[in-house]
Amino acid sequence: QKEVEQDPGPLSVPEGAIVSLNCTYSNSAFQYFMWYRQYSRKGPELLMYTYSSGNKEDGRFTAQVDKSSKYISLFIRDSQPSDSATYLCAMTMSYITLNQGGSEKLVFGKGTKLTVNP
């Protein structure tokens, strides 16, 4: 089983649609969950991060983490053509685990390519 799985898409939606992006993971030691946005041939840009389970909202973006299901989501409301990019989920172990010999490396999903059509 892959450590982090993400449907690569592509996903094409009309402008104004609600977009749902998801990842599943297998390692229960992951505690921090991130969403990065990556434009073509550019570096990943941090969008949001969440610690442990719960929701976090930032403008049109909402991140959800369900640790019991090992499932994370990113919702984009009122999607815009400028949201067209590849969205990468990433996760890492907690700082406490790091101190106990864990890992702080980010483990990424493969990314979902999103196109928002005007």
Added chain:
Amino acid sequence: EPEVTQTPSHQVTQMGQEVILRCVPISNHLYFYWYRQILGQKVEFLVSFYNNEISEKSEIFDDQFSVERPDGSNFTLKIRSTKLEDSAMYFCASREIGGAGETQYFGPGTRLLVL
């Protein structure tokens, strides 16, 4: 807004040659990372660096790779004898002291092509 910078943006080299990729992390950050992304594949962790030493490395980071913080601002990745399969986008990232990996900020990357 402070950002991670990387040079060069593109590098083409012959197989067997040495390359050095350079990064300037965000100024108050103390943890540094290199990742790579082969075209069409996941972003993969290579190495983390703190307090002038490697804190973690992946199986990809073999003896052909090395990292260095030669001065107070630069962080470099050296590939001693490049192979065709080293062709990839290489990203530097940094984070501030305190907190966990959620605050890793990435640079724009160096696209390395090995011929």
